[in-house]
Amino acid sequence: MAQRSKYDELHDRYHAILSTKAGTRYEMLAAMVFKSLEDKNTVIHHLQLTGDSDVPHQIDVSIEKNGKAWRVIIECKDFDISGDKVGLDIVRNFRSVVEDTNADEAIIVTCTGYTRDAQKYAKAKNIKLAVLRGAEERDMEGRIKTVVVNLHIQSAKNHSMTMNMSEANRDLFAAECLRVGITGGIHIMHPVFLVRGAERHQFTSFMSDKVNSSPAQKLPSGLYEVRTLPDGWSLQVESGPLIQFDLISTTYEMGVQTIELNITSDRIAEMILAGVGDHDILIFDDQLQQRKIDAETGEIL
Known part of the structure; x- marks a missing residue:
């Protein structure tokens, strides 16, 4: 049996899908996370967009803000098993998709990080690099766990x-x-x-x-x-x-x-997102649990 990413396991604790395609579950987790950040946005997993070249592109996660007035496209890379960092080639290839689709904003999301060249190139081309990974005990340092x-x-x-x-x-x-x-x-x-x-x-x-x-x-x-x-x-x-x-x-x-009185939250921090805001964002179990995906449109509900 092929080795499974820990993000496959995390996804399947909350939702069941039949797909065996590598990385699909990580994409869906990312889509749920971005939907949780701003509920009023339309977030779609696995959207086909045709660019100016008349070539269709498969977009892992698409976000429509303000009723399609602002489109964000997101490329997701689950490198949990290999441990590799996202390299220059991936960022460069994604940039061509951004240009062809005229996206307003572009984000690459991975769980492992980026090479130095990938970071330099992305910064020059205005592509955001984010890390979405499993939450660890060290992520809770300095955060309020219990209120006395x-x-x-x-x-x-x-x-x-x-x-x-x-x-x-x-x-x-x-x-x-x-x-x-x-x-x-x-x-x-x-x-x-x-x-x-x-x-x-x-x-x-x-x-x-x-x-x-x-x-x-x-x-x-x-x-x-x-x-x-x-x-x-x-x-x-x-x-x-x-x-x-x-x-x-x-x-x-x-x-x-x-x-x-010791008041301790029973919420479980499952993931942490870094690189899309001024600070790291914890994603909790209830945020993943409450999300559903429309099987026909791929929209996160």
């Missing part, structure tokens, strides 16, 4: 409440609480309410909302205090008489809980 987020959650704890009211109202409130069996503190299930006109709220629930929504004053003791003025509110136990108060002072400690 420290959440500092502040919460009030150890509440203490003081009610300022006249002595007569204090005695009345205590008697009303004893009448319904309340001794000690007031809890969420106790029938103690704050009443103002048609409004009626359970006392503990109301005070918790007040602490959570009102600005607190830090006391010299280190405690925090929220003051609740009457503002038309009265106390009521069950359905007993309305009881006036002057001030309810709620003091509490501020607890701080720190939670560390």
